[in-house]
Amino acid sequence: MARIIKKELLNENVSRLTVDAPHIARAARPGQFVVIIPREDAERIPLTIADADVAKGTITIIFQIVGATTTVLDSLPEGAEIAHLLGPLGTPSHIAKLGTVVVIGGGVGIAEIYPAVKAHKAIGNEVITIIGARNKELLIYEKELTAYSSRLVVTTDDGSAGRKGFVSDELKDIIASGKKIAEVVAVGPVPMMRVCCETTKPHGIKTVVSLNPLMLDATGMCGVCRVTVGGQIKFACVEGPEFDGHQVDFAELTARLKGYKDVEKQAHDHVCRLLKGLEK
Amino acid sequence: MAEKKKRLHMQERTAAERVRDFQEVPLGYTPEEAMAEAKRCIQCKNPLCVKGCPVEVKIPEFIKLVAEGKFAEASRKIKETNALPAVCGRVCPQEEQCELKCILGVKGEPVAIGTLERFVADWEREHGKQEPRRSAAGSRVAVVGSGPAGLTCAGDLARLGYQVTIFESLHVTGGVLTYGIPEFRLPKKIVDLEVEYVKTLGVEVKTDMLIGNVYTIEELLKDYKAVFIGSGAGLPKFMGIPGENLDGVYSANEYLFRVNMMKAWKFPESLTPVKIGKRVAVVGGGNVAMDAARVSLRLGAAEVTILYRRTQEEMPARIEEIKRAREEGIVFKILTLPVAYHAAEKGWVKEAECLQMELGEPDASGRRRPVAIPHSEFRLPVDTVIVAIGNSPNPLIPMRTPALKTEKWGGVIVTAEGLTSLPSVYAGGDIVRGAATVISAMGDGKRAAKAIDRLLSPVKQ
Numbered sequence: 001m002a003r004i005i006k007k008e009l010l011n012e013n014v015s016r017l018t019v020d021a022p023h024i025a026r027a028a029r030p031g032q033f034v035v036i037i038p039r040e041d042a043e044r045i046p047l048t049i050a051d052a053d054v055a056k057g058t059i060t061i062i063f064q065i066v067g068a069t070t071t072v073l074d075s076l077p078e079g080a081e082i083a084h085l086l087g088p089l090g091t092p093s094h095i096a097k098l099g100t101v102v103v104i105g106g107g108v109g110i111a112e113i114y115p116a117v118k119a120h121k122a123i124g125n126e127v128i129t130i131i132g133a134r135n136k137e138l139l140i141y142e143k144e145l146t147a148y149s150s151r152l153v154v155t156t157d158d159g160s161a162g163r164k165g166f167v168s169d170e171l172k173d174i175i176a177s178g179k180k181i182a183e184v185v186a187v188g189p190v191p192m193m194r195v196c197c198e199t200t201k202p203h204g205i206k207t208v209v210s211l212n213p214l215m216l217d218a219t220g221m222c223g224v225c226r227v228t229v230g231g232q233i234k235f236a237c238v239e240g241p242e243f244d245g246h247q248v249d250f251a252e253l254t255a256r257l258k259g260y261k262d263v264e265k266q267a268h269d270h271v272c273r274l275l276k277g278l279e280k
Numbered sequence: 281m282a283e284k285k286k287r288l289h290m291q292e293r294t295a296a297e298r299v300r301d302f303q304e305v306p307l308g309y310t311p312e313e314a315m316a317e318a319k320r321c322i323q324c325k326n327p328l329c330v331k332g333c334p335v336e337v338k339i340p341e342f343i344k345l346v347a348e349g350k351f352a353e354a355s356r357k358i359k360e361t362n363a364l365p366a367v368c369g370r371v372c373p374q375e376e377q378c379e380l381k382c383i384l385g386v387k388g389e390p391v392a393i394g395t396l397e398r399f400v401a402d403w404e405r406e407h408g409k410q411e412p413r414r415s416a417a418g419s420r421v422a423v424v425g426s427g428p429a430g431l432t433c434a435g436d437l438a439r440l441g442y443q444v445t446i447f448e449s450l451h452v453t454g455g456v457l458t459y460g461i462p463e464f465r466l467p468k469k470i471v472d473l474e475v476e477y478v479k480t481l482g483v484e485v486k487t488d489m490l491i492g493n494v495y496t497i498e499e500l501l502k503d504y505k506a507v508f509i510g511s512g513a514g515l516p517k518f519m520g521i522p523g524e525n526l527d528g529v530y531s532a533n534e535y536l537f538r539v540n541m542m543k544a545w546k547f548p549e550s551l552t553p554v555k556i557g558k559r560v561a562v563v564g565g566g567n568v569a570m571d572a573a574r575v576s577l578r579l580g581a582a583e584v585t586i587l588y589r590r591t592q593e594e595m596p597a598r599i600e601e602i603k604r605a606r607e608e609g610i611v612f613k614i615l616t617l618p619v620a621y622h623a624a625e626k627g628w629v630k631e632a633e634c635l636q637m638e639l640g641e642p643d644a645s646g647r648r649r650p651v652a653i654p655h656s657e658f659r660l661p662v663d664t665v666i667v668a669i670g671n672s673p674n675p676l677i678p679m680r681t682p683a684l685k686t687e688k689w690g691g692v693i694v695t696a697e698g699l700t701s702l703p704s705v706y707a708g709g710d711i712v713r714g715a716a717t718v719i720s721a722m723g724d725g726k727r728a729a730k731a732i733d734r735l736l737s738p739v740k741q
Binding site: 023024027032037041042043044068069072083084085086087088089216217219220221222223224226228233238252255256258259260263266267269270271 | 449450489493543549674
């Protein structure tokens, strides 16, 4: 059980929870995640730890309301207990003093890059942050990220804020400007991460991606999160979720993410009926 | 001496009835049947059966009490050495252990020790009194994992007066007893009650605690005088053949985890789904393969096929489980090796490409090596493939504990008493052995508990 201390809506689809979990806050490192079971009958879902406050004993998680279990999670008010919270999981990001690091976040991935941006800044790297969303309303964390970035660039698909276009357009321009980049970190939807990797590969710029395959136990037992990296099977829950993006088989990852799409609606409809009180 | 009667076999539900639900297959003994079977035991002065039991259950003594109708006393006698009798009575391979050594087995059938143990545990559950919860004041010991090894080690240490905390990574206790073995072979209610019993001995259980990540072993040693690692063989093996990462190809762990742990059989009331389609192929010949196949039937698969590269003779599964799987209509394609899987347009598996095998010369395991017959390829239409070819020791704790020595294949290296390469850190069960049996894990837990007691209470010895 873990109590929700604070709940905020960042936009119509994304919520931020501050949760009481001192043992997780103490051990959490950038790049790690938790598994949440909001209610006993719900799924185990992996969510990135977006921040940890050791003094207060809390962690922050940010999630998009996309399916049945995130809908259940979003139905819990401040003060409510999350049935199960497990973490920190996965292998932490490798943070080293490198020079200039470009950190890219797309969609809800914008919030997920916050720990990496903070850590790269703290170790003395120059951090250029690029964040992208479909439109202005969906942009999150601009203020928080600005505080730790040497430069923050916003892109939107429709041009309603910042540069019109994709995060990869800005990345291309930075590379073209001749700026020496030591590492790129890209976190967001699979197509975004794939395009970022395709952009950096010809220039030999190391690019780290945080993968989001399906997970069940998320402790290395079931293998549903297996991804092919450099021709080898890796379990993203334990060996990841971060990998060298130039080695990742994105086509396989995309296919494996679709495996259960058709039944998700069934679960979502069930939860919506339940929450409306039409069923017991 | 009275003539020894034939062994009484448990009644079982018919195959047609049982494949429609997840309830248990055998029905257990009535008290009359149990007393009759117990009277077959000749009460050897030097009982060999006990030597066949990794947890040293006082077999002739408890059976004598059953024969006299003293079921509560029989239960106490078993629990002197075994905290999980209802589990052992169901899933131990008695035919290879206690019953293999039974002297009656030389000329006829051995005493049904496992069934009697099961009867006593079930009788106790229905009629016994709840024991008051004990509290302990001795040294603190941490146990990692609430599977059979961890529960046994924790229970034994608590009985010796230690303050024991179990750290379980999942949200439910029981380890493989919960996520691995299906309801119809080991009801979860029984596992829960066995865990409750261990709690009444004074053991504290913390779920959602992944040791290695939340606390390292070194950190645990600051708060606990000793640590027992029983983190199991959670890492599923794959064959590394083309198409193994297609949608619809599951590890047995994933498949059974969805069904047993997450209750996917009642989706969408339980929000974790499982998709199997009509034609299921299960790769492997062990108990887990039988479990996955029989679960598939119960989830509504029309045709379930076991693919095994050797013959039924070499299958590691218990004969009893193979028999039940056959009765229920599982198709056995022996001498068959999958070499690739092919997908339909949307990326879901559609066919298993297989080779026909024949048996050649014996290999290192002493079993005849399967050899492919040239040009014997054929394709089997499938909607689901479940890979049940075994598990390796869970690598997480070794990964996070560099000083902990392991074998090349991942098993944690221990001494005869279960001590690892780290002082005060013990290990047992599948993390040491690779995928083995529930009872061998319990034996390891018991052995480590004794060693930890010697370590922490040298004065008593």
